[in-house]
Amino acid sequence: MRSGYSRRLGGSRAPVSVSALLLYSLWVTVLAVATSDPWKLGFLALVTGLPGLVLGYRRYGVLVPLLGLSLLGTFLNMLLLYNVGDPVFSIGPLVVREEAWRRTVSLDLRILSLAGAGLLFASTVNPRDAVRSLEVELGMPRGFAFALAFALRLLPLVYRDLQEVMAVRRMRGYRRVPITPGDYRSLFMPLLSVTVERGIWVGVAAELRGFSLRPRRRVRPRFRRGDLVLLVLAVLQGLVVAGLAGP
Amino acid sequence: MASRRWTVIDFALLGVSGAVAAVIFYAAWYVWDLFSAVGPLARPLSVGLWFTGSIIAATLIKKPGAAFLGELLGAVIEAILPTRGGFTNVIYGVLQGIFAELGYRLLGYKRWDIVAGAIAGALAGVGELLATLVVYREIFQAVSDVGSEVGLASPGAIIVYWLAANAVSGALYGAIAAAAARSARG
Amino acid sequence: MLLEARIEEAGYGDKQVLREVELSLAEGERLLIVGSSGSGKTTLLLSVSGVLDNLLEGYTRGKVSLAGLNPLEPEGFRKVPSKAGFVLQDPDKQLAMPTPLDEVMFTLENLGWSEEEARKRALEVLAEMGLKGLELVPVENLSGGQKRRLTLAASLAHNPVILFLDEPTASIDPWGLAELRSYLRRISGERGVAIIEHKARYFLDMVDRVVALREGRIAGYWRPSSPGLVEELEDAGADAGSYTVREPRVSVGEVVVEARGVGAGYGGRVVVEVGEVTVRRGEVVALVGPNGSGKTTLLKTLGGLLKPVEGEVRLRGHAFYMPQHPDYVFLFPTVGREVAEVKTATGVDLTSLPGFEWVKGLMDRSPYRLSHGQRRWLAFGIAIAYRADLYLLDEPTTGMDVGLYRTFGSLLEDLASRSAVLVSTHDVRVVAEYVDRVYMVSSGRVWEVDKGYAVRLLEEAWR
Numbered sequence: 079m080r081s082g083y084s085r086r087l088g089g090s091r092a093p094v095s096v097s098a099l100l101l102y103s104l105w106v107t108v109l110a111v112a113t114s115d116p117w118k119l120g121f122l123a124l125v126t127g128l129p130g131l132v133l134g135y136r137r138y139g140v141l142v143p144l145l146g147l148s149l150l151g152t153f154l155n156m157l158l159l160y161n162v163g164d165p166v167f168s169i170g171p172l173v174v175r176e177e178a179w180r181r182t183v184s185l186d187l188r189i190l191s192l193a194g195a196g197l198l199f200a201s202t203v204n205p206r207d208a209v210r211s212l213e214v215e216l217g218m219p220r221g222f223a224f225a226l227a228f229a230l231r232l233l234p235l236v237y238r239d240l241q242e243v244m245a246v247r248r249m250r251g252y253r254r255v256p257i258t259p260g261d262y263r264s265l266f267m268p269l270l271s272v273t274v275e276r277g278i279w280v281g282v283a284a285e286l287r288g289f290s291l292r293p294r295r296r297v298r299p300r301f302r303r304g305d306l307v308l309l310v311l312a313v314l315q316g317l318v319v320a321g322l323a324g325p
Numbered sequence: 326m327a328s329r330r331w332t333v334i335d336f337a338l339l340g341v342s343g344a345v346a347a348v349i350f351y352a353a354w355y356v357w358d359l360f361s362a363v364g365p366l367a368r369p370l371s372v373g374l375w376f377t378g379s380i381i382a383a384t385l386i387k388k389p390g391a392a393f394l395g396e397l398l399g400a401v402i403e404a405i406l407p408t409r410g411g412f413t414n415v416i417y418g419v420l421q422g423i424f425a426e427l428g429y430r431l432l433g434y435k436r437w438d439i440v441a442g443a444i445a446g447a448l449a450g451v452g453e454l455l456a457t458l459v460v461y462r463e464i465f466q467a468v469s470d471v472g473s474e475v476g477l478a479s480p481g482a483i484i485v486y487w488l489a490a491n492a493v494s495g496a497l498y499g500a501i502a503a504a505a506a507r508s509a510r511g
Numbered sequence: 512m513l514l515e516a517r518i519e520e521a522g523y524g525d526k527q528v529l530r531e532v533e534l535s536l537a538e539g540e541r542l543l544i545v546g547s548s549g550s551g552k553t554t555l556l557l558s559v560s561g562v563l564d565n566l567l568e569g570y571t572r573g574k575v576s577l578a579g580l581n582p583l584e585p586e587g588f589r590k591v592p593s594k595a596g597f598v599l600q601d602p603d604k605q606l607a608m609p610t611p612l613d614e615v616m617f618t619l620e621n622l623g624w625s626e627e628e629a630r631k632r633a634l635e636v637l638a639e640m641g642l643k644g645l646e647l648v649p650v651e652n653l654s655g656g657q658k659r660r661l662t663l664a665a666s667l668a669h670n671p672v673i674l675f676l677d678e679p680t681a682s683i684d685p686w687g688l689a690e691l692r693s694y695l696r697r698i699s700g701e702r703g704v705a706i707i708e709h710k711a712r713y714f715l716d717m718v719d720r721v722v723a724l725r726e727g728r729i730a731g732y733w734r735p736s737s738p739g740l741v742e743e744l745e746d747a748g749a750d751a752g753s754y755t756v757r758e759p760r761v762s763v764g765e766v767v768v769e770a771r772g773v774g775a776g777y778g779g780r781v782v783v784e785v786g787e788v789t790v791r792r793g794e795v796v797a798l799v800g801p802n803g804s805g806k807t808t809l810l811k812t813l814g815g816l817l818k819p820v821e822g823e824v825r826l827r828g829h830a831f832y833m834p835q836h837p838d839y840v841f842l843f844p845t846v847g848r849e850v851a852e853v854k855t856a857t858g859v860d861l862t863s864l865p866g867f868e869w870v871k872g873l874m875d876r877s878p879y880r881l882s883h884g885q886r887r888w889l890a891f892g893i894a895i896a897y898r899a900d901l902y903l904l905d906e907p908t909t910g911m912d913v914g915l916y917r918t919f920g921s922l923l924e925d926l927a928s929r930s931a932v933l934v935s936t937h938d939v940r941v942v943a944e945y946v947d948r949v950y951m952v953s954s955g956r957v958w959e960v961d962k963g964y965a966v967r968l969l970e971e972a973w974r
Contacts (some may be wrong), residue, residue: 196411228340305432
């Protein structure tokens with residue numbers, strides 16, 4: 079889990095605003111779920127999925143090959159389950175038939191579009207900008223925004239805790255790879271108890287720093303030039319999925 | 326608990342649950358892939374891991390709304406970490422959170438023990454089924470088409486298997502999550 | 512007066528902690544509150560800040576006036592943050608935001624500052640606290656001393672008239688302590704500062720008054736210059752005084768762990784180059800050096816938990832690594848299960864070890880619900896039961912008061928009679944009183960130093 083924090087101290091100077099990018103990614107997610115048409119999904123995969131995957135690969139590496147495996151898995155499953163209809167093509171002695179092929183294509187293109195939309199957001203926005211714009215621009219309640227920011231603070235700490243707990247398990251002669259529910263409990267209990275104790279004190283500290291005085295702050299999202307491009311792309315993909323334009 | 330109003334400590338505990346849930350959810354993708362080798366057993370063995378966000382939050386906070394927000398927060402972080410599911414994680418989080426919350430509501434927001442965790446976890450499985458029916462309906466269609474063709478299983482039977490697997494997995498992991506969260510909160 | 516408190520009684524539910532405590536703090540005054548663990552120091556802070564009554568399920572009977580507010584009432588409590596700043600014990604239990612910039616802006620934005628003003632002020636305060644250039648680094652990448660300064664920045668950014676610090680020396684090294692002391696001198700001015708601490712000696716030279724708490728009551732008030740203060744504070748359970756530098760043990764056994772030409776680190780990156788480190792049975796060896804210098808990495812490498820990046824560690828026998836946080840050592844839901852599992856694994860009945868009789872009365876308790884001192888004690892007992900050949904202890908005395916420290920000392924003596932012990936520590940007492948040899952870890956290297964030199968170094972570093 080790499081954390082992406084920018085080196086900027088001033089306001090964001092990215093060509094697109096965080097809010098616009100978030101709304102765009104959510105919109106493409108909705109579109110990709112809404113349609114089953116392989117051509118329409120192909121359009122989404124091309125316009126959003128592919129750029130997202132390229133950006134995502136540069137940042138998260140291993141996730142993208144894993145995605146490839148999952149696409150392949152879908153194909154194999156479909157072959158196993160439902161290889162009927164007219165032959166489409168063959169790989170050696172294996173004849174791939176229409177039903178399996180059509181369903182694989184739709185499903186895989188959707189998976190690509192969904193992952194791409196998510197990666198597009200995750201690999202261009204750092205978490206702290208995301209939290210800030212969710213609270214200030216999109217009106218996320220301050221309590222939830224605080225929980226989200228604190229959770230992001232905790233993640234690397236929990237990871238460190240996990241390594242310590244694993245170290246002690248080894249010292250005390252217990253399995254390194256947990257198997258039984260008891261193993262899992264013995265792994266998570268120390269983690270949880272340490273983190274819960276931290277949580278209670280962080281709550282106290284936040285109150286002593288004026289959390290309940292925090293004014294609700296709404297700022298109209300400041301749109302940037304690049305947002306126009308996102309808007310055009312969003313509308314275009316919307317029209318295609320609605321069947322009003324394109325392939 | 327005297328009041329149902331959320332204090333800042335409750336929100337901090339929500340953050341705790343969100344972080345722990347995000348780690349579990351992230352790991353769950355790998356568990357899922359691993360168990361996919363054993364075919365239909367992947368579901369009962371791993372899907373319940375994705376419901377633990379609501380159980381941990383509810384057991385720690387013991388207030389209405391905790392189960393829903395806990396599941397949602399875990400899913401939001403899972404989406405921005407990111408995982409393969411992208412923002413569909415949030416769809417799953419909302420639906421699973423609603424059904425887990427329903428579990429605690431049915432118990433009158435009075436029980437936060439292991440049994441309650443198992444019930445809420447089992448119910449969250451309904452949310453998972455709904456989300457998958459929406460997001461990956463082709464999988465379900467293929468399974469049910471082939472099922473009805475070979476005469477082994479009707480679409481109804483597949484839904485029943487699916488729900489049962491979700492319920493077993495959700496109850497199991499829900500009970501574990503509730504037990505751990507109960508011992509953790511002093 | 513910035514603070515006037517007359518507490519008749521305060522505590523949680525039916526557990527009374529404080530009784531008849533009077534406390535005051537004037538403008539520009541620095542007050543030191545000392546006392547052992549369980550003396551009620553932290554409860555006092557929670558009570559006068561209103562946390563006990565408004566946020567935790569506790570109560571305070573009496574009167575408190577904090578910068579003209581009544582923190583015991585919800586309305587007054589809400590306004591406390593605008594007047595007062597609080598630095599709590601453990602930085603990991605108060606830093607809530609992902610980066611230092613967010614952490615300081617959180618305070619300011621809560622108090623109504625606009626985003627632009629808050630950012631400007633936050634950058635200014637971070638620079639004052641020596642955190643320039645680290646504004647957007649993930650908090651987890653900061654050292655203990657840097658985290659401590661961040662907690663100061665986040666509590667001071669809005670210029671509160673009164674500042675409370677709860678055990679600010681826990682978790683920082685002597686170098687970090689020196690910085691903390693100089694920042695405290697600089698920021699005082701007209702502010703009132705109350706420092707709660709059991710290691711009184713780190714602040715005696717810079718406060719105006721000393722108050723000691725014992726078993727929830729005031730044990731006395733002093734001027735720091737009053738004669739006989741050290742003895743009186745020690746009677747009150749504070750670590751006020753000196754220690755004796757003990758001669759190293761003479762008879763030691765065979766080499767248990769040996770590392771020559773080893774690069775310790777992880778992910779292929781060397782953190783510490785080890786020329787030579789050996790630990791023999793029957794001796795206690797210390798690793799000293801600044802936070803973040805790689806002491807924990809070195810301990811784990813010697814214990815076989817991390818594979819060396821370069822070279823090879825020769826370990827003869829079993830190692831047991833004790834993490835800094837005792838909770839990591841427990842793996843079972845009750846003390847009883849823990850005791851039973853230890854017996855199955857090692858054949859040792861924990862409750863029969865000298866000094867562990869108290870465990871018998873707590874068998875059905877969750878180990879996480881024991882007091883902090885009991886948790887450390889029990890974790891140490893588990894370690895002893897495993898009868899390892901090499902013990903690797905990471906900062907074992909953090910947060911211990913004198914009483915617990917003595918108990919720890921005798922357990923350590925017992926361990927050293929059978930095993931090799933390597934302790935990473937900032938605690939000059941440990942080095943002076945229990946350690947035979949010292950390795951210094953700094954700037955990516957390890958070398959052996961004379962024990963007397965190490966004691967002087969740790970002693971001079973914090974002043």
